[in-house]
Amino acid sequence: MRIAVVADGEGGGWLQELDEAPGPVRHVSDLATAVREAEHARSEPPRWVWSASEDLYPDLVRAGVRVSRCHDAALTEALLLGYHARHGEASSLGAAWARLHRLPVPDDPARPLGEGTTAQPALFEADRSTLPPGTDRLAALVEVHADQLRRIAELPDAGRMRLLAAVESAGGLAAAEMSHDGLPWRPDVHDEILTELLGPRPPSGQRPPVLADLVTRISESVGREVNPDSPAQVLKAMAWIGHPVASTRSWVLEGIDHPVVPLLLRYKELSRLHSANGWTWLESWVRQRSGPDGQRLGRFHPDYVVGGVVSGRWATRGGGALQIPRSLRGAVRADPGWVLVRADAGQLEPRVLAAVSGDDALAAAAAEEDLYARLAVHVGGDRERAKIGMLSAMYGQTSGDAAPLLATMRRLYPRALDYVDSAARTGEGGGIVRSWLGRTSPAPDGWAATVAGPGGERRRRAHGRFTRNFVVQATAAEWALVLLASLRQLLPDMPEGAGIVFFVHDEVVLHVPADLAEETVRAVAEAEARTRVTLFGNSPVRFPLAPVVTQNIG
DNA sequence: AGGGTTTGCCAC
DNA sequence: AAACGTGGCAAACCCT
Numbered sequence: 001m002r003i004a005v006v007a008d009g010e011g012g013g014w015l016q017e018l019d020e021a022p023g024p025v026r027h028v029s030d031l032a033t034a035v036r037e038a039e040h041a042r043s044e045p046p047r048w049v050w051s052a053s054e055d056l057y058p059d060l061v062r063a064g065v066r067v068s069r070c071h072d073a074a075l076t077e078a079l080l081l082g083y084h085a086r087h088g089e090a091s092s093l094g095a096a097w098a099r100l101h102r103l104p105v106p107d108d109p110a111r112p113l114g115e116g117t118t119a120q121p122a123l124f125e126a127d128r129s130t131l132p133p134g135t136d137r138l139a140a141l142v143e144v145h146a147d148q149l150r151r152i153a154e155l156p157d158a159g160r161m162r163l164l165a166a167v168e169s170a171g172g173l174a175a176a177e178m179s180h181d182g183l184p185w186r187p188d189v190h191d192e193i194l195t196e197l198l199g200p201r202p203p204s205g206q207r208p209p210v211l212a213d214l215v216t217r218i219s220e221s222v223g224r225e226v227n228p229d230s231p232a233q234v235l236k237a238m239a240w241i242g243h244p245v246a247s248t249r250s251w252v253l254e255g256i257d258h259p260v261v262p263l264l265l266r267y268k269e270l271s272r273l274h275s276a277n278g279w280t281w282l283e284s285w286v287r288q289r290s291g292p293d294g295q296r297l298g299r300f301h302p303d304y305v306v307g308g309v310v311s312g313r314w315a316t317r318g319g320g321a322l323q324i325p326r327s328l329r330g331a332v333r334a335d336p337g338w339v340l341v342r343a344d345a346g347q348l349e350p351r352v353l354a355a356v357s358g359d360d361a362l363a364a365a366a367a368e369e370d371l372y373a374r375l376a377v378h379v380g381g382d383r384e385r386a387k388i389g390m391l392s393a394m395y396g397q398t399s400g401d402a403a404p405l406l407a408t409m410r411r412l413y414p415r416a417l418d419y420v421d422s423a424a425r426t427g428e429g430g431g432i433v434r435s436w437l438g439r440t441s442p443a444p445d446g447w448a449a450t451v452a453g454p455g456g457e458r459r460r461r462a463h464g465r466f467t468r469n470f471v472v473q474a475t476a477a478e479w480a481l482v483l484l485a486s487l488r489q490l491l492p493d494m495p496e497g498a499g500i501v502f503f504v505h506d507e508v509v510l511h512v513p514a515d516l517a518e519e520t521v522r523a524v525a526e527a528e529a530r531t532r533v534t535l536f537g538n539s540p541v542r543f544p545l546a547p548v549v550t551q552n553i554g
Numbered sequence: 555a556g557g558g559t560t561t562g563c564c565a566c
Numbered sequence: 567a568a569a570c571g572t573g574g575c576a577a578a579c580c581c582t
Contacts, residue, residue: 230578231561249562251568272563275576311572313566320574323565348566349571388567397570469571473566477572505566505572 002071003038004049004145006137007031007056014138018049022142032063039067047071049145051093051129051137053172054306061180064496068489072169073141075307076148079165079439083155085432087310087442093137094130096144106130157438163534164437164478168307170485174500175304175314182299183321183332183502184340184511185286190331194278197270197327201279208274214267221260228267276320277328285319296497304503311470312439312477313505322504330554332509338498339517343524343547345480345506347371350390352476355541356436357419361412366541378412379405393420394472396465420468427467428460435474436535441467479543480506482534486527492519509553521547 002018013031015038017023028034039045045068050056052074060067078091089095090108098105109128131140152161195201199209207215219226222237234248243256250268253261282288286300302321304314316322334340345351347370353359354366365374375386389405391397393416398406410417423433430447434440444450450459484503491499494512502509512520524547532543 227578232579247561249568268563272576276564276574309572313572315573317574320564323563323574325564392570395570399569400567402570465571473572507566 001042001044001046002049002145003046004138004142005031005035005056006051006141007059016138016142017046018142018145025138032060032065035060035067036065039065045069049073049141051141053169053176055128057173057176058180061176066177067173069166070169070173071145071148071165072172073144073148075168075172076152076165077144078307079161079168080148080151082440082442083161083434083438085440085443087440090130092128092130093141093144094132096147097131097135097140100144100147103132155438160437163482164439167478167481167485168312170488171306171314171481174484174488174503175306178500178503179301179303181497181499181501181511182287182296182301183509184335184338185298185300186331186333187282187286187288187298189333190282190286190328191279193328193330194273194282198274198278204280208278211267211271211274214263214270218260218263218267221258221263228264229271234264273325273327276323277325281319302502309477310442311474312435312481313473314503321502326554328554330552332502332554333552334511334550337514338511339514339549339551340553341510341512341517341520341524341547341549342553343508343510343545345483345543345545348476348479348506348543349394349472351541351543352436352479353394353416353419353472355536355539356471356475357416358539359413359416359419362416363540368542369544379408393417394469396424396461396468420471423471424464424468427470428464430463431467433467433471435471435478437475437478439474439478441470441474476506479531479535482531483527484508486530486534487523490523490526490530492516492523517549521549 004016004018004022005013007013008027011031012027012029013034015026015028015034035048048067048070050070050073053070053072054074057067073093073096074091077096081087081089081091090105092106092108095105095108107130109130129137131137148165152158152165155161191201198211202208206212215226215228218228222241224237224240226237227233231248235245237260238245238248238256241258241260243258245252245256250265253264287297289297300319300321302319303317304321305317306314308315332340350362350371351366354362361378365371365378368374372383372387372390375390376383379386379389385401385405388401389409392402392406393409406417426433427441430444430451432441432443444463450456480503484500487500487508494516498512498516499510500508501511508524510520510524524545528543528545532539532541
């Protein structure tokens with residue numbers, strides 16, 4: 001059963017059941033309650049059909065309502081446009097409807113601030129769909145939805161795109177829920193870590209003591225004033241002391257034997273921590289004082305952007321949630337009486353390559369807990385070299401040791417290497433490639449001019465590396481989406497705020513009451529099994545997740 | 555003053 | 567060892 005829904009902007013909305021034929025339109029004055037009731041009315045919950053989870057679902061979640069599944073028209077539209085190499089085009093409901101009626105297509109609306117940073121009451125803002133004023137929005141939604149189902153059915157791999165649309169939509173739900181619940185983050189622990197490394201917090205605008213001291217010592221070592229934050233000044237300083245460098249990147253400086261180098265490297269490391277994730281970050285992104293919205297204290301609320309990356313990985317807006325430095329992970333702590341369950345899909349991309357290419361030898365290695373260790377046995381070398389060889393194949397690296405390693409890989413894993421080499425050739429020719437479920441790489445724009453002009457060969461190669469990596473990275477992102485979708489379904493009933501609280505590409509973190517830890521771990525294992533079979537049937541490839549129950553993930 | 559670009563580093 | 571994919575972000579830099 002599918003139910004189409006649009007909000008009326010006053011807390012209510014219109015619903016319409018979609019069986020073989022659309023049922024009667026029903027207006028409700030309390031949309032959250034109506035959705036909650038419909039969610040539990042049947043043995044199987046409905047699939048909600050709406051313009052965009054991003055627009056409707058945060059309000060529902062704030063009202064304490066969670067839904068099991070949905071069809072997100074905007075995310076689905078973007079997938080379908082992408083399939084036909086039309087990546088840049090607008091994908092909101094209004095745009096899809098306009099294309100259907102051969103009307104001028106409106107641009108997508110600029111996205112409002114994320115749920116993590118705002119806290120408005122649940123009002124179900126009427127319309128971010130860019131439909132023309134006066135349009136029957138429910139009818140337009142039903143029409144676009146039917147059209148999307150038809151367009152999916154026409155594809156050569158309809159079943160795969162149907163799955164992709166479903167898990168992309170589920171990702172939208174999971175993202176809103178995670179943004180709302182937030183990652184438990186202890187400001188006091190964060191402050192301890194910063195103070196330990198940087199010294200006590202300075203007045204705003206000043207350098208922390210440890211950094212200030214390093215600046216002094218760097219200047220003394222060079223023999224004149226240097227602002228290490230300025231690459232230009234560091235370049236001059238290095239030339240001045242007789243060690244000219246082409247750039248001030250850490251790995252370049254590392255090769256230079258001079259007493260100032262360790263000081264500079266230490267400064268870079270700590271300065272990065274201070275500017276990116278220092279006290280200012282803590283105050284901006286972790287709620288420490290209660291407000292009117294009732295959000296929990298000590299939570300980091302990243303604003304996830306589903307479908308924000310061409311490969312299908314998620315992006316985030318603000319707060320840099322996908323780049324939390326390892327040194328700060330200790331600030332992620334379970335509440336008293338609760339635990340964190342962390343599950344990390346190790347070596348995801350080579351496992352994905354083994355599964356999609358059907359390479360028996362690589363699949364055999366990917367049936368093991370440590371794929372690279374097995375590779376090393378095959379290659380007859382050490383694990384580290386085997387890993388470099390594999391990564392070279394997936395990223396298109398050619399420098400350094402890569403060439404001989406790649407030759408070995410090609411001999412041992414011919415089908416796997418064919419798979420990525422073929423994707424690379426397609427990209428070098430300006431073509432498009434697809435993930436396992438049909439997410440499609442964007443066609444390069446202005447290709448003829450790009451290739452003809454100066455640096456054309458270099459750019460051809462670069463695009464080949466992009467498509468080479470795309471077929472693996474995009475499929476890995478699909479694996480993660482199916483896992484998230486499965487996990488949402490399999491988790492036991494949980495109290496408010498419990499569940500998945502963090503997700504980065506191949507790692508999920510759940511925050512649950514301690515007495516639910518065991519069930520949660522079982523659900524993670526079950527979700528992995530379901531994901532593997534859903535995507536790759538009876539492939540021998542395994543995707544070890546090794547869920548760990550902890551108080552902190554540092 | 556403010557916007558756009560460059561540099562460099564963080565994550566996977 | 568060092569330039570190989572996807573990104574976000576901050577500070578310096580460069581321009582209007």
